[in-house]
Amino acid sequence: MRVLVVVDMQNDFIDGALGTPEAVKIVPGVVKRMKEFEGRVICTRDTHGEDYRDTQEGRILPIPHCIRGTKGWELRPEVAEAAREEPVDKATFGSTKLGELLREENAKEPIEYIELIGLCTDICVISNALLLKAFLPETEIRVDADLCAGVTPQSHKRALEAMEACQILV
Numbered sequence: 001m002r003v004l005v006v007v008d009m010q011n012d013f014i015d016g017a018l019g020t021p022e023a024v025k026i027v028p029g030v031v032k033r034m035k036e037f038e039g040r041v042i043c044t045r046d047t048h049g050e051d052y053r054d055t056q057e058g059r060i061l062p063i064p065h066c067i068r069g070t071k072g073w074e075l076r077p078e079v080a081e082a083a084r085e086e087p088v089d090k091a092t093f094g095s096t097k098l099g100e101l102l103r104e105e106n107a108k109e110p111i112e113y114i115e116l117i118g119l120c121t122d123i124c125v126i127s128n129a130l131l132l133k134a135f136l137p138e139t140e141i142r143v144d145a146d147l148c149a150g151v152t153p154q155s156h157k158r159a160l161e162a163m164e165a166c167q168i169l170v
Contacts, residue, residue, distance in 0.1 A: 005132075006079065007148075009076050010073060114141050
């Protein structure tokens, strides 16, 4: 089995509260990859509540984003259309729920590789790549650098280098 993890392709990260031109640019390629991928496609969705500013993340990054039920929380429409199952909601950068789900799937049918694409390279993509490496240390973890975008081009590059150092194939 092959798995494609599409990380946080939500309106707020593309052209909303925390959007970037680089994020906007990867949308068509992400959708194309989702449609063409031969295997399981799982989207994650950053999910916060109205109490966001009272959380540790909210105090450090005081820009409300991905508040459950808002337009910014939703997957980009073309991404949602290409999705094959309900997204995995996550309250923080990395998803232990995703790690547990894929470890269970791997026990039933070995996962050949897990590929990650999406946003943001330097926060949620790297967090989930390293988390999945911890849950599935013998499974190949890949990141397609061209289908990811970071908070800045520089932080995107640094995150890719850090993942390579941790035996993630970039």
